[in-house]
């Protein structure tokens with residue numbers, strides 16, 4: 001590859017810096033041309049025109065597989081199961097953590113209510129039986145700004161947080177929001193004194 005022009009200085013001079021008129025090495029150029037030849041194959045191979053599912057379809061398949069592996073929490077739960085969770089200290093503690101992390105922003109850390117209603121009184125907009133509370137949390141009340149948690153929380157977490165909400169009843173935190181809804185006399189947890 002020795003070339004007598006190789007060390008020929010070019011005429012220009014940038015702030016004292018001069019350069020040689022060296023061509024790109026042959027091996028470099030061949031790799032460069034090879035990448036250009038590869039482009040049409042690469043363009044056609046994945047994606048909509050040719051073989052393979054392409055990035056979008058792969059992403060959608062991954063999402064579908066993930067959702068299949070993690071089915072949403074059941075929409076309904078019987079009272080007995082939820083009362084059993086209510087009586088389990090460890091599960092209730094887990095529920096408290098789920099509540100602090102996900103619910104306190106709207107219902108206040110002590111459940112006294114903020115954007116969302118007071119969860120500590122005996123009145124319920126959507127029913128105060130364990131099953132009804134669970135259902136409200138699972139499906140949410142989207143029109144009123146209560147998110148649906150069936151796909152966000154794990155099935156166990158949903159049960160635990162529902163039981164934790166049940167345990168808040170009658171805790172009478174200071175400056176709680178006024179009661180909304182109706183007193184549900186079928187609610188399983190005991191009504192707070194004075195209500």
Ligand code: HEC
Nearest residue numbers: 102103106115116117124125126127136137141144145146
């Ligand atoms: C973005 C705000 C927001 C978050 C976060 C939120 N909620 Fe709510 N929640 C609301 C609103 C608003 C309502 C009232 C819906 C209505 O008026 O029908 C509500 C209602 C409820 C009710 C029904 C109360 C009743 O009187 O029937 C329960 C139970 C409840 N939320 C539990 C939870 C739990 C548990 C979490 C966390 C997993 C949670 N919420 C997170 C806003 C929120």
